[in-house]
Structure formats: structure tokens, C-alpha cells
Amino acid sequence: MTRTVLKDFLLGMLLLAGFCAAASPSDQKTRSIQIKGSDTMVNLGQAWAEAFNKIHPDVNIAITGGGSGTGIAALISGTCDIAESSRAVEEKEIKQAEARGVKFNIEIVALDGIAVVVNPGNPIKNLTMDQLREIFLGNIKNWKTLGGPDMPIVLLSREVNSGTHIFFKEHVLRRGKKKGTEEFAPAALMMPSSYSIAEETANNENTIGYYGMGYISPRQKVIAVAKNAKSPFIEPTLEAVRSNAYPISRPLYLYTNGTPKDVIREFIDFVYSKEGQDIVKKTDFVPIK
Amino acid sequence: MAKLRKLKEFLIEKLIFASGIASVVFVALIFIFLLREGISVFKDTSLGSFIGGRFWYPISDPPKLGILPLILGSLLVTAGAVVIAVPLGISAAFYIADVAPAKLRNILKSCVEILSAVPSVVLGFLGITILVPFLKHFLKLPTGLTALAGSIMLAFMALPTIISISEDAINAVPREYKEGALALGATHWQTLHRVIIHGAMPGIFAASMLGIGRVFGETMAVMMVTGNAAVIPTSLLQPVRTLTATIAAEMGEAAKGSPHYFALFAIGIVLFVISFAINLTADLFLNKGRKR
Numbered sequence: 001m002t003r004t005v006l007k008d009f010l011l012g013m014l015l016l017a018g019f020c021a022a023a024s025p026s027d028q029k030t031r032s033i034q035i036k037g038s039d040t041m042v043n044l045g046q047a048w049a050e051a052f053n054k055i056h057p058d059v060n061i062a063i064t065g066g067g068s069g070t071g072i073a074a075l076i077s078g079t080c081d082i083a084e085s086s087r088a089v090e091e092k093e094i095k096q097a098e099a100r101g102v103k104f105n106i107e108i109v110a111l112d113g114i115a116v117v118v119n120p121g122n123p124i125k126n127l128t129m130d131q132l133r134e135i136f137l138g139n140i141k142n143w144k145t146l147g148g149p150d151m152p153i154v155l156l157s158r159e160v161n162s163g164t165h166i167f168f169k170e171h172v173l174r175r176g177k178k179k180g181t182e183e184f185a186p187a188a189l190m191m192p193s194s195y196s197i198a199e200e201t202a203n204n205e206n207t208i209g210y211y212g213m214g215y216i217s218p219r220q221k222v223i224a225v226a227k228n229a230k231s232p233f234i235e236p237t238l239e240a241v242r243s244n245a246y247p248i249s250r251p252l253y254l255y256t257n258g259t260p261k262d263v264i265r266e267f268i269d270f271v272y273s274k275e276g277q278d279i280v281k282k283t284d285f286v287p288i289k
Numbered sequence: 290m291a292k293l294r295k296l297k298e299f300l301i302e303k304l305i306f307a308s309g310i311a312s313v314v315f316v317a318l319i320f321i322f323l324l325r326e327g328i329s330v331f332k333d334t335s336l337g338s339f340i341g342g343r344f345w346y347p348i349s350d351p352p353k354l355g356i357l358p359l360i361l362g363s364l365l366v367t368a369g370a371v372v373i374a375v376p377l378g379i380s381a382a383f384y385i386a387d388v389a390p391a392k393l394r395n396i397l398k399s400c401v402e403i404l405s406a407v408p409s410v411v412l413g414f415l416g417i418t419i420l421v422p423f424l425k426h427f428l429k430l431p432t433g434l435t436a437l438a439g440s441i442m443l444a445f446m447a448l449p450t451i452i453s454i455s456e457d458a459i460n461a462v463p464r465e466y467k468e469g470a471l472a473l474g475a476t477h478w479q480t481l482h483r484v485i486i487h488g489a490m491p492g493i494f495a496a497s498m499l500g501i502g503r504v505f506g507e508t509m510a511v512m513m514v515t516g517n518a519a520v521i522p523t524s525l526l527q528p529v530r531t532l533t534a535t536i537a538a539e540m541g542e543a544a545k546g547s548p549h550y551f552a553l554f555a556i557g558i559v560l561f562v563i564s565f566a567i568n569l570t571a572d573l574f575l576n577k578g579r580k581r
Contacts, residue, residue, distance in 0.1 A: 070541040092544060152431040159517070159538045160348050183346050186358070189434055189528050190517035192538060196417070203422050206431045 037071020
């Protein structure tokens with residue numbers, strides 16, 4: 001009896017070891033790509049992967065989100081091949097990468113406008129960058145101040161692991177100064193995903209939130225934003241982002257370790273191709289060309 | 290042959306001993322690991338400003354690592370859940386154990402088991418689509434993402450624990466107590482709330498504490514419905530951020546070796562210590578109940 005138990009146990013361990021070996025990443029023969037990073041770019045990455053797979057059915061592409069920082073951290077630790085990021089790498093990350101012998105190769109593959117959205121029942125249509133700043137700093141607390149109805153403003157923000165959160169903070173709250181000290185009002189709700197911001201905005205007339213242009217839907221109302229009190233109010237459209245007329249826009253990056261080779265090179269070439277850039281447009285981001 | 294059997298006996302004994310001691314070793318290792326990683330946060334911030342700090346801006350430069358709003362958020366959500374789940378759970382336990390007819394009792398018991406099997410992310414999903422909009426409109430709040438929504442979700446999660454352990458405690462009360470009370474002319478209700486409840490009290494208390502432990506450590510559903518704003522809460526109708534949700538939401542991003550990373554481990558220590566205290570209290574009462 002005991003002997004069979006022992007045998008089973010050994011067999012189990014062997015099998016387990018086998019699975020572990022099979023699951024180890026970047027097996028050259030199977031041609032797989034691990035992509036990780038920005039939640040904003042997950043859908044875009046997925047669409048690229050599907051189209052790429054039609055041309056190269058032998059390549060296995062796995063895409064996961066988790067935030068730009070997660071992707072960059074994974075690239076540094078060697079657990080992914082390509083990091084999707086909606087922000088530039090930071091000094092700290094470059095240092096960590098150097099310590100582990102990783103050299104960032106930067107590819108700007110698309111542009112993104114961050115849309116500021118309110119509930120469709122809210123009469124407010126236009127806001128200036130300064131007004132946005134005051135709202136998200138928590139200094140303007142009621143829609144009445146902005147000429148709207150007498151309702152409290154409920155702030156919706158992404159969590160700190162989101163590239164969108166960091167970009168909005170640096171670009172709107174800190175007016176582009178990375179080292180500023182302004183922070184989101186403590187009362188701002190930290191939502192775990194862009195989807196939850198969209199949901200809460202659609203259901204609650206008090207809210208104001210922000211998300212990547214890809215999430216724009218008729219269930220939320222997009223606010224037209226002006227750089228300052230004198231400039232025109234501009235909606236986040238393809239043309240407005242590409243011409244840099246819309247004030248809250250940013251590049252989207254793919255990072256690799258060193259110059260991309262083999263299948264990773266093929267994938268990035270595909271991303272830059274006409275087909276790849278058409279997909280960018282289809283997923284509601286802005287193509288670079 | 291006898292020698293072989295002895296060897297076998299010896300091996301099995303040691304193997305079982307190792308399995309038995311394993312959980313102790315694991316707990317110790319987990320705590321040591323947490324302590325080792327978490328203690329480094331105090332190079333950047335003092336214990337007082339960590340526990341008592343009012344602002345949580347972990348990725349700013351310099352970071353503000355005050356977890357007071359998070360501790361209070363966790364305590365508030367837990368307290369709310371306790372107020373809802375404990376009376377409901379104990380009443381349900383009494384009904385199932387002592388009042389319900391046998392057929393209904395079996396149905397109820399399986400329903401309680403099913404309730405405990407619902408994954409918390411599913412409850413959170415129901416919360417965000419049904420409970421949150423309902424609370425907002427019903428209570429006319431600026432937003433339905435509040436501590437109250439978290440408390441209600443968590444109460445559902447604590448109920449199965451509270452009901453099944455309380456029910457065991459009630460069943461463990463010697464039959465003679467009940468028979469004696471009834472023989473003395475007490476009504477069923479008098480027997481219940483004057484006699485049986487006293488016999489079952491330590492077990493019921495332990496059930497409640499275990500329920501609280503479950504609630505305190507819960508993450509997913511809470512993160513989805515409480516709004517996660519790191520403010521010091523003044524009422525249940527306000528968004529809060531809990532300790533668990535903070536770790537879950539931020540661990541993916543925190544750069545290894547940064548103050549933020551260490552702070553999240555230090556939050557882990559705080560959680561561990563509080564959960565440990567809750568479970569210890571529950572254990573003490575369970576043992577007290579057994580001795581009687």
C-alpha cells in the first residue's frame with residue numbers, strides 16, 4: 001500500500017517537473033511572443049496579434065495588461081519580450097534595466113488622446129485645462145461653479161499603476177512639470193479599470209472621469225478641452241490628436257530589450273505596416289502615419 | 290520482515306509529523322518574509338507617520354506613505370459588515386438548528402453552503418452592476434461606490450461562516466438543558482434566548498470572530514465596490530480604500546526595492562497582525578466553549 005503511494009508521489013513530482021519545464025518562457029522552436037503592459041493598449045495589442053497570426057499562424061502571442069509599469073518591470077526581469085507602455089520609461093527604470101543588462105529599444109507605434117468624460121445628462125460641454133486641473137485637485141467641488149446644475153462633483157481616476165493616471169497627473173494637474181507636487185484630490189475614486197470608469201460615468205450624473213480615446217462610447221459625453229481661456233475648445237478626434245491641437249494626448253510605445261530580432265522584429269514591422277496602422281485606427285487610437 | 294515493518298512505521302510517522310508541522314513552518318516563513326521586506330519602509334518613514342499618516346500618495350516624489358485612511362477604511366467596512374452579518378447569521382443559525390422542520394433544515398443548510406461557494410469576484414460584479422446604482426438612487430448619494438456597498442457584499446461572504454459554526458455550537462448544547470427548561474414550563478422562545486444561547490455563546494462568539502476575519506482579509510469584491518478613495522472616512526456612505534485593495538491594486542506596479550514596494554509589504558504585516566489577533570480571539574473562545 002505504502003509503496004504505491006510513494007510511487008504515485010514520485011510520479012506526480014515527475015509530472016510536475018515536466019509541466020514546469022514545458023511552461024518555461026521563450027522556447028525558440030515554438031516561436032512565441034510574450035507581450036505585457038498598458039491596459040490602454042491591451043485591445044490594440046490583441047488586434048495586432050490576431051491579424052499577425054493570420055499571416056504567421058505558427059507564432060504564439062500572449063498578451064496581458066496590468067499597467068505600463070507592470071510591462072516595463074516584466075521586460076526588465078525578462079518575463080516578457082515586448083512591453084506595451086503608454087508612458088516613457090523613467091530614470092529609475094533605466095537604472096534597474098542597466099543593472100540587469102537590459103537595454104530599452106523604444107518604438108512609438110501609435111498616438112492616444114485621453115478623453116475627459118461626464119454623464120450624458122450633464123449640461124457641461126467645454127472645459128479649459130485650468131478648470132480641469134482645479135476640478136481634479138478638488139478645488140472645484142460643485143458643478144454649479146462651472147455653470148452647471150447644483151450637484152457635487154465625483155472624481156473618477158485610474159489606480160496609480162495606470163499609465164493614464166500618471167500621464168493625466170503630470171500633464172493636467174502638474175501642467176507638464178514631472179517634478180510638480182500636485183496630486184489628485186484624496187477624495188478621487190480610484191477605479192481599477194477604464195471599463196469601470198466608463199460604467200460609473202454612464203450611471204452617475206455627478207461624475208467626471210478620464211480614459212483613453214479607445215473607450216469613447218455614446219453612454220458617456222466627451223468634453224471639449226481648451227489649452228487656455230483664449231484657445232478654442234477641441235474634442236479628441238483623430239485629426240486633433242495627430243495635429244497636436246487636442247491638449248491631452250500622448251504617444252504609445254512598444255519597448256523591447258535591445259534591437260528586436262527574429263519573430264519580434266517581424267511583429268514590430270507588422271505594427272508599422274499599413275495593415276498594422278489601420279488596426280490602430282480601427283481600435284480608436286491615432287496612427288502615426 | 291519485522292525490521293522492514295518497523296522502518297516503514299518510522300518513515301510514515303516522520304512523514305506525518307512533517308506534514309503536521311508544515312503549516313507552522315509556512316506561517317513562520319511567511320511572517321519572516323513579510324517582516325524582512327516590510328521593515329525596510331521604516332528607513333524612509335517613521336512608524337508614527339506610517340500608521341498615523343493621513344495621506345497615501347505612494348508614487349510621488351517623495352512618497353507620502355500614511356496608511357491611517359486605509360486602516361480606518363478596512364475597519365469601517367468590516368464593522369459595517371459585522372453589524373449586518375452577525376445578527377442575521379446568528380438568527381439564521383438558531384432557526385436552522387432549533388426551529389426549522391427537518392426537511393427545510395436540509396435545504397437551508399445546502400443553500401448556506403452554496404452561498405459560501407460563490408466566488409468573491411462574482412459577488413463584486415453583482416455589487417457594481419446592481420447594488421451600487423441602487424444605493425446611489427435609494428439613498429440619494431453623490432456615488433454608490435461606498436463603504437456601505439462593501440459592507441453589504443462582505444456581509445454576504447461572512448454569513449456562511451457565521452451560520453455554520455454557530456449552528457454547530459447550538460447543536461453542541463447538551464439536550465438536557467433544553468429538556469430541563471421545557472419541563473420547567475418555559476416556552477420554546479424562552480428556552481432559546483434564556484438557556485440555549487448561554488450554552489452556545491462561546492461558539493457563537495468564535496463564529497462571529499471567524500466571520501470577521503474572513504471579511505477583514507477579503508479583497509476583490511471590496512476593491513470593486515468601495516471606490517478606493519484614500520480619505521479618512523466619517524460615515525458609511527462615503528468611498529473608502531481598504532488595506533487589502535491597496536495591496537492588490539498597486540502591487541503589480543510597485544518597482545521592486547522602492548519605498549512603495551516596501552510600504553505594501555508593511556501593509557501586509559499590519560493585515561497579518563490584525564487577522565492573527567482576530568483568529569486568536571476566536572480560538573480562545575472556541576476552547577473555552579469546549580471546556581465547559
